[in-house]
Amino acid sequence: MISRRIPYMFLCLFLILAAPAAYAQFGLEEGDDVTLSTDANATQAQPQLVFAAPDSVPVGEPFLVRITSTKPLNEVDIYWQGKEVMPKINVWNDKHVALAMLGTDVLNAKPGKQELVVTASIDSVRKTYKKNVTIAAKKFPRQDLTLPKKMVTPPQEVYDRIARERKVIAEARNTISPERMWKLPFKRPVDGDVTSAYGLQRFLNKQPKNPHRGMDFRAPKGAVIHAVADGKVLLVGNHYYAGNSVYIDHGNGVVSMYFHLSKVSVKEGETVSRGQLVGLSGSTGRATGPHLHLSIGVLGKLVDPAPLFEKNVDQMLQ
Ligand SMILES: [Zn+2]
Numbered sequence: 001m002i003s004r005r006i007p008y009m010f011l012c013l014f015l016i017l018a019a020p021a022a023y024a025q026f027g028l029e030e031g032d033d034v035t036l037s038t039d040a041n042a043t044q045a046q047p048q049l050v051f052a053a054p055d056s057v058p059v060g061e062p063f064l065v066r067i068t069s070t071k072p073l074n075e076v077d078i079y080w081q082g083k084e085v086m087p088k089i090n091v092w093n094d095k096h097v098a099l100a101m102l103g104t105d106v107l108n109a110k111p112g113k114q115e116l117v118v119t120a121s122i123d124s125v126r127k128t129y130k131k132n133v134t135i136a137a138k139k140f141p142r143q144d145l146t147l148p149k150k151m152v153t154p155p156q157e158v159y160d161r162i163a164r165e166r167k168v169i170a171e172a173r174n175t176i177s178p179e180r181m182w183k184l185p186f187k188r189p190v191d192g193d194v195t196s197a198y199g200l201q202r203f204l205n206k207q208p209k210n211p212h213r214g215m216d217f218r219a220p221k222g223a224v225i226h227a228v229a230d231g232k233v234l235l236v237g238n239h240y241y242a243g244n245s246v247y248i249d250h251g252n253g254v255v256s257m258y259f260h261l262s263k264v265s266v267k268e269g270e271t272v273s274r275g276q277l278v279g280l281s282g283s284t285g286r287a288t289g290p291h292l293h294l295s296i297g298v299l300g301k302l303v304d305p306a307p308l309f310e311k312n313v314d315q316m317l318q
Pocket of ligand 1: 196212214215216292293294
């Protein structure tokens, strides 16, 4: 009996010891939640670094990248589609955790493989990890809208205004600040139903326009609008298209935007908490009636906000 067990135990021991080396050879090109031994001299099966990122994400959908280390983690840099974010590192349960939100924009995302690169100092040793994330094609429904012609084509005299606002908006949307203030799930900004989902292919008076890069919520004039997460007010504006609008920085490249408000209740530079009053809904700017348009920017890309209201971090990483 004993003699039959011993070779089996050796086999198990061999598999445990061999496993980290096998993973290290494959690197992070293959598979998800890869457990890597980062120390060449390590002989124990104890994982030291876990890098979690999806293999595949539909166009426009936000996703998370998480690096968990049992050794001190410093200066984590995440590179994605020409942008760089240095996520805040939290120490939790003796583990060092860096979490970042990434995504693509329905406006210009190209289906196919995209390289995700992470560099990190683990116990003062600089390491680089790479993984291919597949951007999966997604079909978005078509939405036809008929609007008065002057609403679709702005008059010449507002062109300068629109150009000026575009710069200010792009700057706010591309803000990448060092403190991560966001947590998941986000709070819904208003009680109403979703009337227009993210990604709709819009045709205004039969002319193709940009896809819908946010979510519209039913909201009568004066409905209370809440901040989706903790953050700091980046920009309050009265813009040609968005009307009275509020931009909140949630840190590490995540920005929420609230458009067409009848009243703004916050000031630039003000710190806000999740659920705090931001303003009241309305129909200012280019809107056919009162509603809330919400956009979520991630490293400047406008992503689908919907999953962020439904999932916590672990669910997003599954
Ligand atoms: Zn909208």
